[in-house]
Amino acid sequence: MPISSPREFLNSLYQAAVDAVSAEKCLPAFLPEPPRHGRTIVIGAGKGAAAMAHTVEQHWKGELSGLVVTRYGHGVACKKIEVIEAAHPVPDIAGQQAAARILDLVQGLTKDDLVLCLISGGGSALLALPAEGITLEQKQAINKALLKSGAAISEMNCVRKHLSAIKGGRLGLACAPARVITLMISDVPGDDASIIASGPTLPDDTTCADALAILQKYAIAIPDNIAAHLQSRHGETPKSGDPRFARHEHHIIATAQHALDAAAYQARTMGVAAHILSDGIEGEARDIGLMHAALALQVARKSQPFPKPCVILSGGETTVTVRGNGRGGRNAEFLLSLAATLNGHPGIYALACDTDGIDGSEDNAGAYYEPASAQRAIALNLSPKHMLENNDGYGYFSALGDLIVSGPTRTNVNDFRVILVL
CATH class of the missing domain: 3.40.50.10180 (Glycerate kinase, MOFRL-like N-terminal domain)
Known part of the structure; x- marks a missing residue:
């Protein structure tokens, strides 16, 4: 089915994931x-x-x-x-x-x-x-x-x-x-x-x-x-x-698997194929961002290993080795690495949030990326590569107006990442 608003679509998957792991449920x-x-x-x-x-x-x-x-x-x-x-x-x-x-x-x-x-x-x-x-x-x-x-x-x-x-x-x-x-x-x-x-x-x-x-x-x-x-x-x-x-x-x-399953189900009910990579990905957030970007480009260019349109989901807990003095949790760092690699490639959208509603120690759950992010960043004189060197994912996505602020969700199964390839 056509997706009129990729941002709203990805947000709905995040909400489905969080709802599935609430205490009440x-x-x-x-x-x-x-x-x-x-x-x-x-x-x-x-x-x-x-x-x-x-x-x-x-x-x-x-x-x-x-x-x-x-x-x-x-x-x-x-x-x-x-x-x-x-x-x-x-x-x-x-x-x-x-x-x-x-x-x-x-x-x-x-x-x-x-x-x-x-x-x-x-x-x-x-x-x-x-x-x-x-x-x-x-x-x-x-x-x-x-x-x-x-x-x-x-x-x-x-x-x-x-x-x-x-x-x-x-x-x-x-x-x-x-x-x-x-x-x-x-x-x-x-x-x-x-x-x-x-x-x-x-x-x-x-x-x-x-x-x-x-x-x-x-x-x-x-x-x-x-x-x-x-x-x-x-x-x-x-x-x-x-x-x-x-x-x-x-x-x-x-668990993270419960959250990913709920998001995948939500995507499929909306007519989009969903693929779960893993519920337990660990490693440097910037490296995981590179890997996800490479996979998204392969899907976008060659429909491998999944035909498009589709969503790619993953969970787990990445880490950030702090080298700079910027702001940002591991989900913002993941997306900043992804943005630097994709460089505005058409048809690829992404969201990365912590399921507790707090990305590290910041006030955002995570952030949203879209192809237009690259041009908007250039207009603001923002370089994703330079900001990645400073661990400043928060600053990058805040300037673009693409932070996701959900407030505390009062549950926690760690990172939630979803990439939409159209």
Whole structure:
């Protein structure tokens, strides 16, 4: 079918993707029966934690209480579950205090009690409780360095687990002897539950040695007390097979694949063929942009490997190694690389957004690209290649009026990329 507005069409696919992984749609089917005799305590962390807590309240048949922590601006009013907002991606004192309160909340439970733990992406920064002898300022410094280094999320969370008093299964052990059910919205490629929000209630098979190797790999300097903490056994996490996790279960209720499937279905209902490349693409955002641009050009020029018209979809979590001082998250960087490669080639349109509505630490979800972007950029004396060197995707698309600002979506399955080839 003819597409009168590529921008509106691509926006509709993004909205379909986000709607498909909302807490209201995904969570109710996973709720257990309330305990017969004990209490239900709800705890949680992440960009979607408040929306998840609100959904629990709407559908829960018994009494409950609890506390969840979410990012500033991502809160939802709840009646029985307290919602605290804190900083992301660099933790702050509010997150530290919330983590300490959550840990206190699960003390003294019995085997008749149920802990319902609601986890989504962002929980690593929001549950900021440093291990004994480590300061919040030290964790903040290491977190900032990791964010700029280009480290993958699995690497970042490995380090975070081994510097924490609550992540890497420690919160789960603190709930004993209660039954623990963890419901998770996955923001990690491969949907490894132990990586999501650094797995506060799940066993962890990474080690202190792994964390040290990651810090050395990215040449991140650490103070002597942290080096000593990692070199000793004090920073070790509980491992798989630990009998203390016997009464624990977890369910991943929403993933990037769910979002991509929903967007593909939406495109097909509108008469456009849809092809999903992968739900777990990782790597430098600029390199992934180059690869997607090459594929789009092959489709546009030779109808290979897909005939046009079509949409090409992908998800996952790219990274940005910061070299300049511009603004922009990984989705803006991806699109800037794509724009520099396509250089206005006709018939190719693209959108890249984070499903949480926030691209990195900016106020936009992502951005939109169209063939006319190249000429409009020239008129404004903007060079996508030069701005890419400065990591300034935000500045480029802001000047063009092509930022996408959705506000917080209160869910998070990471990057959503879609290219339309007509």
